Amino acid sequence: MKTLWIKLLLWGYAVFSMAPLLVMLLSSFRPTADIFDDPLGLPTGPDLGNYAKAWTEASFSTYVVNSLIVVVSAVLLGAAVSLLAAYPLGRRRFAGRGLFAAYFISGMTLPAHLGVLPLFYLLESLGLIDSLLGLILVYAAGSIPFNVFVLTAFFRQLPYELDEAASLDGAGPLATFWHVMLPLVRPAIATVIVFQFVPLWNDFFYPLVLMRDESKLTLPVGLTHFFGEFQNDWGTLFAGLVMTTIPLVVLFVLATRQIVAGLTAGMNR
Structure with missing residues (x-):
């Protein structure tokens, strides 16, 4: 009986959480006049005119493409560099390993926004202000x-024992990393990847500070222009x-199984 109540509570919370998203989705297929007349009404038909207008007239396609380029590149670059650093820290014993580990962990203790002024001057000296590449490097470094x-x-x-078995088979450190550990x-x-993708996709601060050209804005900053232009639509x-x-x-949806496996790994060890 207790399990049933827990399931009902969780399903109720899920429905309550999804309700605003459902209203947003249904309203996106409705004309603005209908939304004002009946805010919670249902669309009369699958009208994609709102999507076409947002994609073309509101430069939404530019914001989406910029965000995808920046966030996907930053997440993949940050994950690749982190893997190369985490592998020796986790699998090798060498002098100073604890110091290196503490150095990386210390990066989590300092608010990144406190260093925005020297970061701005650094990127300006490198010619990376108002550059998607500069934003990618900032995001990738911050995720490491x-x-x-x-x-x-x-x-x-x-x-x-996996390292020993790979070594006996003639695999070097790089082959062991690529074919066994990865x-x-x-x-x-x-x-x-998921834990970095979400905050970077929603980040407003760095694009606002580092980007100037409207054609290079990412979604969070672009949405402010979008809301200003279409506030009545x-x-x-x-x-x-x-x-x-x-x-x-x-x-x-694609990464749920891997995320659950990652969060629960080691519980039964």
Whole structure:
């Protein structure tokens, strides 16, 4: 009986949480006049005019493409660098390993926004202000401390006999990393990718400070222009919000199993 009540409570919470998203989705197919007349009404038909208007007239396509380029590149670059750092920290014993681990962890203790002024001058000296590449590098560097912390813990959980067996088969450190270790830490990789993708996709601060050209804006900053221009066109606004949410939903659907495996890894060890 207790289990039944817990399930009902969880399903009720899920329905309550999904209700605003459902209203947003349904309203994106409705004309603005209908939304004002009946805010919670249903669409009369699958009208994609709001999506076409948001994609073309509101430069939404530019914001989406910029966000995808920046966030996907930053997440992959940050994960690749973090893997190369976490592997020796988690699998090798060498002098100064604890110091290096503490150095990476210390990056999680300092608010990144406190260093925005020297970061701005550094990027300006490199010619990377108002550049998607500069934003990618900032995001990738900021994700490394957390990624290394999580990935190092996963590498340490793997049996050391795997390294010995690979060495007996003639595999070097790089081959062992690529063919043996990397497939085993896929849940951890999926975890850090999702945990970095979401805040970077929603980040407003760095694009606002580092970007000037409107054609290079990412979605969070672009949405402020979008809301200012279409504040009375609710149908187009809802369509834009749905398109903003779709990449996050797709990512969670594709990576849910790996995320759960990553978060629960080691519980039965």
